[in-house]
Amino acid sequence: MQPEIEKILGTLELLTQPSLCFDLPGHEDGGNFVPFAWDVSEWGKFNIRNLCLSNGWLKITDVDATFKEWQYLEYIKHFPDFNLSLEQQNFRENSIKKLFQFLENNLEYLESFILDYHSDRTYTKFPGFIIGRTKSGDWIGIAQTVYKETKIPENMISRSPQISINSENLEENxxxxxxxxxxxxxxxGTIHLSGDLGGGYLYTYEHKFVFTTAKTKELVxxxxxxASEILEVNQFYNFYPNAxxxxxWYRDNNYQELSQRYDTINRFFRHTFEETFMYRFSFWTQEYIYVLGKTPGKNLVGLYLDSEFIYNP
Structure with a gap:
């Protein structure tokens, strides 16, 4: 491990001991932030695709199977308030078939993948993604939006709006x-679903198809x-801006000690990095959060959280 990583990790190890708890709403088992580092000499350039690969989430799947899954509405049929008529379902099936045929005829390369996260409480399989390369070398991605249970208040993690990268200089084709x-x-269009997931857990979910474009496979x-709403990328400002x-939240004396610990971590991030970013992956109940800054050697170092929402009627 590179010396610049070891130095920052050493400080974060001290700041996160004993366990640095972070209790997201509804995550009854709680979670703890732990130090994390991305060493470019070991893992290569940091990007979302490489991060998913390193976690074992990225699984390549069959393109035809993904389109059939989309056609038969396999993801949204798991929601208790799904109530599309047979006519509506047939219309969507035909429209998705038309989309598939168009992509097959106009893209040189098609690839499908899923993000297979690790949880003992898997409520439904997440829908697949499709990416493809155009004849002019650009990339197009298509997916469905997904449901996520956890909302993170600004009073827990203060952060910028979502950072999105614009597609520039796309070819005419x-x-x-x-x-x-x-x-x-x-x-x-959009399918609006809302109701009770069971035990009084109310939900609202807007399901739709989305697409993106980019100049490279990694970026698309x-x-x-x-676009699917699994990933959120923000500039990180601080933890618990309001004591x-x-x-x-805690209603006891522990909040003062915890507030001081997070204040120290906030100062450390501001002192150590020019900018710090939050990468949040939401898989229905499961939350994976990275708060990372970049070193002069292009390594990324910071904190990582793995936490799970618990349905407990």
Whole structure:
């Protein structure tokens, strides 16, 4: 491990001991932030695709199987308030078939993948993603939006709005394809679902198809996961900007000690890094959060949280 990583990790080890708890709403088992480092000499360039690979989440799947899964609405049929008529289901099946045929005829390369996260409480399999390369070398990604249970208040993690990367200098051929893809996706519209997941756990979920474009495979991978709402990328500002929030949450004397510990970590991030970013992956109940800054050697170092929402009627 490189010396610059060891130095920062050593400080974070001290700051996170004893366990640095971080209790997201509804995560009854709690979670703890732990030090994390991405060593470019070992893992290569940091990007979302490489991070998913290193976690064992990224699984390549069959393109035909993914389109059939989309056609038969396998993901949203798990929701208790799913109530599309047979006519509506047939319309969507035909529209998705039209989308598939269009992509097959106009893209040189198609690939499907899923993000297979690790949880003992898997409620449903997440839908697959499709990415493809145009004849002019640009990339297009298509996916469905997914449901996530956990909402993180600004009073827990203060952060910027989502950071999105604009697609620049796309070729004319790609722009023409986008028009047709947008037309088909617009036909599908948005399915609004809301109700009770059981035991009084109310939910609201808007399901729709989304697409993104990029100049590289790695970038379209990141952008389509963001568009699906699994991934959130923000500039990180600080933990617990309002100490009163901690006091209301814990309602005992422990909040003062915890507030001081997070204040120290906030100062450390500001002193050590020019910018710090939050990468949040939400898999229904499971939350994986990275708060990372970049070193002069292009390594990333910071904190990592693995936490799970618990349904407990």
């Amino acid at each position: 790609t722009l023409n394809l986008i028009v047709k893809i947008q037309e088909i996706i617009s036909e599908l 991978f990141e952008k389509i996961i963001q 009163n929030y901690l006091q209301d």
